[in-house]
Amino acid sequence: xxxxxxxxxxxxxxxxxxxxxxxxxxxxxxxxxxxxxxxxxxxxxxxxxxxxxxxxxxxxxxxxxxxxxxxxxxxxxxxxxxxxxxxxxxxxxxxxxxxxxxxxxxxxxxxxxxxxxxxxxxxxxxxxxxxxxxxxxxxxxxxxxxxxxxxxxxxxxxxxxxxxxxxxxxxxxxxxxxxxxxxxxxxxxxxxxxxxxxxxxxxxxxxxxxxxxxxxxxxxxxxxxxxxxxxxxxxxxxxxxxxxxxxxxxxxxxxxxxxxxxxxxxxxxxxxxxxxxxxxxxxxxxxxxxxxxxxxxxxxxxxxxxxxxxxxxxxxxxxxxxxxxxxxxxxxxxxxxxxxxxxxxxxxxxxxxxxxxxxxxxxxxxxxxxxxxxxxxxxxxxxxx
Numbered sequence: 001x002x003x004x005x006x007x008x009x010x011x012x013x014x015x016x017x018x019x020x021x022x023x024x025x026x027x028x029x030x031x032x033x034x035x036x037x038x039x040x041x042x043x044x045x046x047x048x049x050x051x052x053x054x055x056x057x058x059x060x061x062x063x064x065x066x067x068x069x070x071x072x073x074x075x076x077x078x079x080x081x082x083x084x085x086x087x088x089x090x091x092x093x094x095x096x097x098x099x100x101x102x103x104x105x106x107x108x109x110x111x112x113x114x115x116x117x118x119x120x121x122x123x124x125x126x127x128x129x130x131x132x133x134x135x136x137x138x139x140x141x142x143x144x145x146x147x148x149x150x151x152x153x154x155x156x157x158x159x160x161x162x163x164x165x166x167x168x169x170x171x172x173x174x175x176x177x178x179x180x181x182x183x184x185x186x187x188x189x190x191x192x193x194x195x196x197x198x199x200x201x202x203x204x205x206x207x208x209x210x211x212x213x214x215x216x217x218x219x220x221x222x223x224x225x226x227x228x229x230x231x232x233x234x235x236x237x238x239x240x241x242x243x244x245x246x247x248x249x250x251x252x253x254x255x256x257x258x259x260x261x262x263x264x265x266x267x268x269x270x271x272x273x274x275x276x277x278x279x280x281x282x283x284x285x286x287x288x289x290x291x292x293x294x295x296x297x298x299x300x301x302x303x304x305x306x307x308x309x310x311x312x313x314x315x316x317x318x319x320x321x322x323x324x325x326x327x328x329x330x331x332x333x334x335x336x337x338x339x340x341x342x343x344x345x346x347x348x349x350x351x352x353x354x355x356x357x358x359x360x361x362x363x364x365x366x367x368x369x370x371x372x373x374x375x376x377x378x379x380x381x382x383x384x385x
Contacts, residue, residue, distance in 0.1 A: 079370030
């Protein structure tokens with residue numbers, strides 16, 4: 001009797017194994033990480049749900065966001081099919097092209113609200129600095145991966161030069177928030193490359209020493225005012241402190257469970273500025289309370305965790321550095337926005353990723369996730385051989 005059962009077991013094993021391989025081969029064939037895709041879909045649907053309330057029930061705005069999401073997902077699927085070796089080979093072209101576009105903004109850029117950050121081509125307006133959020137980590141990862149790791153001093157130096165050029169050009173627009181994110185995406189690659197602690201300590205020392213010169217000669221008057229307002233928003237409640245005060249009021253009034261969807265007063269009565277972009281999480285906090293914010297942050301953390309898993313299992317240095325930078329930079333987007341809305345960081349105009357209304361920023365983020373998908377599926381194909 002036992003021998004019969006053993007034979008039945010052995011006969012069934014190949015069938016189960018084949019089914020498992022077929023399920024895996026489907027995701028490999030389309031180069032998609034199913035867990036990451038599922039988390040992104042949940043986040044984007046949740047984002048449009050919050051946006052509907054933040055825009056006071058504007059179907060036009062939600063439809064516009066849905067269109068951008070459609071384009072972003074198409075871009076993500078397209079990039080996921082690209083071989084990473086090809087991306088590494090074309091990294092210098094991406095970087096140089098992005099820098100050239102930033103230079104073009106200085107001469108031919110379109111201005112709005114005192115800033116010149118956009119280019120207009122054929123009636124389509126886009127922000128080249130968003131492109132550098134992706135071109136920067138690709139370029140630095142490709143450069144360092146071609147060298148011996150941990151990097152030597154000269155490689156660290158040239159990496160910092162590559163990081164500084166687009167950062168300075170973006171600051172000139174001016175766009176402090178985006179310049180910080182672009183610089184961070186390159187510095188994170190350096191950190192992941194096994195940078196020596198003496199370099200890290202030296203960097204923090206130089207950063208501390210540069211605070212005063214940056215305050216005096218780099219930051220503009222309104223940017224200095226934003227920093228000062230962080231410590232005492234009540235000093236100018238009708239001016240620079242208005243955003244932070246109203247944001248804190250919205251967050252505090254939501255309590256534990258919130259006032260209910262579409263029932264927020266701060267955003268619907270126009271007290272909360274930029275409620276559908278930079279301060280959209282304050283709308284969520286007022287209507288769904290602490291529980292709603294906690295669920296959203298948990299979703300972000302799951303995406304970040306999945307990204308780190310992909311980075312840890314990457315095949316080589318380039319893929320590992322790129323995946324780690326994309327993931328940690330995404331975390332920084334969330335951290336800066338939440339800290340800004342909560343009054344813990346200065347207001348620097350960083351939207352909440354995949355929730356705030358956006359166009360170019362959405363596509364850029366999803367292109368990054370497309371690269372993560374490509375890294376994930378390439379790694380699995382090698383393991384399964």
